[in-house]
Every structure is written in structure tokens, then in C-alpha cells.
Amino acid sequence: MLNLLGEYQCKLDAKGRLGLPSGLRKQLGEAEKMGFVLNRDIFEACLVLYPSEEWKKISKQVAGLNRFVKKNAMFIRRFNNGATPVELDASARINMPPRLMEYAGLEKEVIVIGNGERIEIWDKAKYESFMDEDVDFASLSEEVMGGLDQDVDA
Numbered sequence: 571m572l573n574l575l576g577e578y579q580c581k582l583d584a585k586g587r588l589g590l591p592s593g594l595r596k597q598l599g600e601a602e603k604m605g606f607v608l609n610r611d612i613f614e615a616c617l618v619l620y621p622s623e624e625w626k627k628i629s630k631q632v633a634g635l636n637r638f639v640k641k642n643a644m645f646i647r648r649f650n651n652g653a654t655p656v657e658l659d660a661s662a663r664i665n666m667p668p669r670l671m672e673y674a675g676l677e678k679e680v681i682v683i684g685n686g687e688r689i690e691i692w693d694k695a696k697y698e699s700f701m702d703e704d705v706d707f708a709s710l711s712e713e714v715m716g717g718l719d720q721d722v723d724a
Contacts, residue, residue, distance in 0.1 A: 572601065572621060574684030579694065581678055586671055587663040588691065594684050595662060602658065608666070609653040610673050615696060617674045619656075619664070619689040 578591040595602055598621060607625040611618050620628065632649060635642040652673070656664050666676065679694040692700070 572598070572624065572687045574598070574686060574689060576684045578682045580680050580682050582666065582671075582676060582680060583663070586666045586668065587659075588666055588680065588682070589661065589663045590658060590689075591682055592662075594682065594689060597684060605655060605657045606664070607653050608656045608664070608670060609649075610651075610670065611690065612649070614692075614700065615674055616693075617666075617670055617676070617691040619691060621687070622655075624687045625653075 574594060574597050576591070576593045576597075578593060580588060580591060582588055590602075601621040601623060604622040606622060607620045609618050609620065632646055635646060637643045637646060652667075652670055654667050654670065658664060671677075674691065675693040675696055676691065677693065681692045681694050681697040683690040683692070683697075
């Protein structure tokens with residue numbers, strides 16, 4: 571199971587390619603060779619890069635939804651819309667599809683974040699604005715994590 575960590579400042583080149591940070595590449599290990607799926611995030615205006623094995627897990631969950639339920643069909647269509655298989659080139663770069671770049675507002679400076687089993691790609695200014703939002707993180711932490719069993723070694 572992947573647990574990708576780290577925040578990296580990167581730049582897109584003139585052709586819209588993103589060099590995957592070496593810190594993330596080391597954490598990916600063999601998963602790097604299996605390719606990725608790049609997609610829109612569900613909640614924020616950023617992109618998500620899923621290692622292929624992680625995308626397969628999510629796709630299996632999505633495939634389990636009944637397409638004859640309108641909300642499910644709408645979710646499946648929207649979730650899969652834009653999902654694009656990508657691979658690293660010989661220089662460890664990802665060719666970013668223009669429509670996805672437009673969705674996330676990616677131009678030159680980006681922030682690449684290891685976030686568990688996925689990698690988020692943000693426009694630098696949008697990410698900084700998101701992180702500067704006034705959120706009571708202590709209360710949020712208590713609400714989200716406060717009721718969990720603290721025995722993580724079990």
C-alpha cells in the first residue's frame with residue numbers, strides 16, 4: 571500500500587510537461603513503471619495522479635455502482651470524464667493534457683503533493699490560497715479523528 575508524502579514546487583515546461591519529483595519517484599518504487607491515470611479532483615480545482623494499481627481499485631468500486639440509477643450514472647460519467655492514462659517519458663516527465671491543465675488552471679508554477687495513495691497537482695497560487703483559508707484545524711481534527719480508536723498497530 572502506498573503512502574506518498576511530500577510537497578514539491580515544480581514548473582511545467584513550454585510543452586506542458588511536468589517532471590515528477592524524485593522524492594515521489596523514490597516512494598513509488600515499482601509502481602512508477604506501471605503507469606498512471608491523471609484525472610480531475612472531485613472537490614477541488616486540482617488534478618490527481620493515480621498510480622495504475624490505485625486507479626484499478628477505485629475503478630472497481632465505481633464499476634460496482636448500478637448504472638440504472640441516474641445519480642450513479644451521472645457520477646460515473648463525471649468521475650471518468652477526463653481520466654487519462656499517462657506514463658513517464660525517458661526524462662520522468664508527464665505530458666499534461668490541455669483540457670485537464672485548463673480545469674486546474676495550471677500554467678507554469680505548480681505544487682505537487684504526495685497524499686496517501688495519490689499525487690495531487692495544483693496551480694501554485696490556488697494551492698497557497700487553499701492553504702491560507704481560515705479553517706479551525708484543531709476543531710476539524712477533533713471532529714474527523716477524535717472518535718477513532720488510537721491503536722494503529724492492531
